[in-house]
Amino acid sequence: MCFRVKFYPADPAALKEEITRYLVFLQIKRDLYHGRLLCKTSDAALLAAYILQAEIGDYDPGKHPEGYSSKFQFFPKHSEKLEKKIAEIHKSELSGQTPATSELNFLRKAQTLETYGVDPHPCKDVSGNAAFLAFTPFGFVVLQGNKRVHFIKWNEVTKLKFEGKTFYLYVSQKEEKKIILTYFAPTPEACKHLWKCGIENQAFYKLEKSSQVRTVSSSNLFFKGSRFRYSGRVAKEVMESSAKIKREPPEIHRAGMVPSRSCPSITHGPRLSSVPRTRRRAVHISIMEGLESLRDSAHSTPVRSSSQGDTFLPHVRSSRADSNERVAVIADEAYSPADSVLPTPVAEHSLELMLLSRQINGATCSIEEEKESEASTPTATEAEALGGELRALCQGHGGSEREQVNKFVLSVLRLLLVTVGLLFVLLLLLIILTESDLDVAFFRDIRQTPEFEQFHYQYFCPLRRWFACKIRSVVSLLIDT
16 A cells, blocks of 8 residues: 555645645656656656755765766656756756755646646547546646647536446536537446546535535436545645644655665666565566556556456557657657556565466466565465465456346336335325315416316316225125125
């Protein structure tokens, strides 16, 4: 488990306490490394130089030999030209800046980028093209390739809705122009999670007070669909309470970025000396297998099944780009933030399940995996127990299908109950109109209409006589017996 920023501040520089700005700085630095934060080469070099200045201080020829910037991994991929540019900016332009100043400048620069605060959700548009949907402090964005194809401000979003795997965004722009954007998520669970994230972000950034938050339904009918309500303070309230803080500034323990504890580098190979054993195995698996099994670790969308995930999101494998070929954008050719070099820490028990499942399926393990697992190789009894757990996990998919059937049955029952209830209310209203002497203006107006008089004398009175005759015959039959 690790913590991350959920709602990015619209203006990080407005945060009062330095420790809060430092935590946001760590998150955006992580986004930059995961490939979520797209930027030009010049902006990327400046951001990386700010990170160096904040974490290793001023340039010192005695401590920082030639090519020192290449020992750190700031982006999903590097070029030698970019590494030289980072070192040049760090040497000449940032000397004398304190860590707090460098972090603040980093935040101010990152805030201006189009993908600042993006938590990408993989989807497809109506044409079947892969896209990423995201919610930022300023509105809703759609990313395809390396481009932002849609940006809609929060005050233009009128409604968010989902049905199964389909996500709808209702937009009302100037001149009463209304648009409905439709996208398809990989699973119904992912679509519902996307809808909830949209409701939360819209409430957090758009509303003035938390008392204005209302329960939102995914359907127009009150007896069908999901209901969700954002709980917590909104952005304006958070910033106002932040401005009123009067405590002593907390002490910040910054962790310097040294090669032994920095992110594993694709260029120079993984540096694993200071990483715990469990983390080392996870790093090895992720790098050697191209993050096939950890593709969902880079965003907050619920994990999808492998059968759907493999066919839904095309895996982009990009090699190291030459500095003369493509230096405009620090990202893969297709925006693929889920292909992160950083793995999600995996527990020992989960790793054993993963390795055992691969052996059951006939997949071979790497040599280093076998060496590391020799000391903890499960016995026959343990393997049988783990296999039983795996079979139980596989049977869980059948349980999800049963849950969907149960939900459908419940929705049908709710529909029948509502229909019966409406018919009962109409019957009571009809009896009151025809049989009671209640003299109310509303009832009097209805009774005086020609349509009601015709209904009363031609249909209701004969039907009432027929029912009375039947009831008398039944009563007389009961008396005789």
